[in-house]
Amino acid sequence: MISRAKRIAVGVAVVVLVAVAIPLVLTPIYAIRGVHPVSTLMLWDEVTVRPVLRDWVPIDDVAPVLLHSVIMSEDGQFCRHHGVDWGELLAVVDQALDGEETRGASTITMQTVKNLFLWNDRSFVRKGLELPLAVYFDFVLPKRRIMEIYVNIAEWDTGVYGIEAASQHYFGKPASKLTAHEAALITVSLPAPDLRNPADPSPTMRRLARRVERLARSSGAYVGCVGKD
Template sequence: MPTPMKRIAGRILVAVMILVAVPIVLTPIYAIRAIHPVSTLMMFDEVTVHPVLRDWVSIDDVSPVLLHSIVMSEDGQFCRHDGIDWGELLSVVDQALDGEETRGASTITMQTVKNLFLWNGRSFIRKALELPLALYFDLVLSKRRIMEIYINIAEWDTGVYGIEAASQHYFGKSASKLSAREAALITVALPAPDMRNPANPSRLMRRLASRVERLARSSGAYVGCLDPN
């Protein structure tokens, strides 16, 4: 008869196998444009009966300047890396080993797999899981599809998921109608959606948005992978 420790170990093993199997199975399915994935946070809100606002929008119906703003603000090497910006990641590791305060090194792909399959919060375990998932996600899906999923599952305010819902929520217009300034403001809200309001930006937000606007205007080849085929 199994001991309590063996039973616990067995349950942990089963949980790990499920955690690994789910992304492996779902990622190829998510390559299908007709499939509209949901994030773990959205599912949690639904289960706990919290309001959820989302209206899936095709990447074809999103203002290009918004896509360019997100790439240049969140992950400038998005079109060039394999899901992980190794240079940025190694820089953060070096800073941590030197005892310095580190900044985030998550790519858009890593943020997407975290939102789809993992959980929020700073954790070495979660970060370790993100890396192989991001490589696999980038291998199976196109950059354009990854971006389409990302902008539709990112949380822009409490219970407000996806760029279409966020655009309507903050500016009363479709994501296809966002101006360069509005796109920049809604982009700089991403790192702290519960503290930053694009419709009522602070001085810091306005300054950050001005920088994002400049970067988006000069994005060029950095955003070439987002061009329609």
């Protein structure tokens, strides 16, 4: 007879293998431009029958200033690292070891694999899975495709997924028509989409958006990887 402990261990091992196998199989499929991936949050909303607003849009139909704003606000080294910004990550670890308050070190690629394959919390288990998945994702997919997936699966308000739905939701226009100011406002809502409203920004949001606008204007080579193919 197999002991209960061994049965549990086998069950955990199977779950881990499946959790690892799914991203390994799906990532090459997501490299195909005609495939429109969905996030775990979207799937959960569908299962729980919550309203979902989403309209996939090709990256060519997103205002470049929005892409530039997202990179400069969320991950300035996006075009230069290979899925993980190790320098930024090590700096955060050093801060934590020194007992200091830490900032986020998630790259756009890390956020993308988290949204696609993992769950929302700050556990070391999730982060431990996120790092190798981000490196693998960056190895298989070009940067432009990673950005296309990211802006189409990010949650920009409760149940509002993707930049096209968000642009229509907040400004009543397609993502291709966003102005620099609108792009900055919608970008700074990303860290707290349930609390920040780009259509009715607080003074803090306006201040953050002005900074993002300045960064996007001078982004230069930092955003070169999301230019036209």
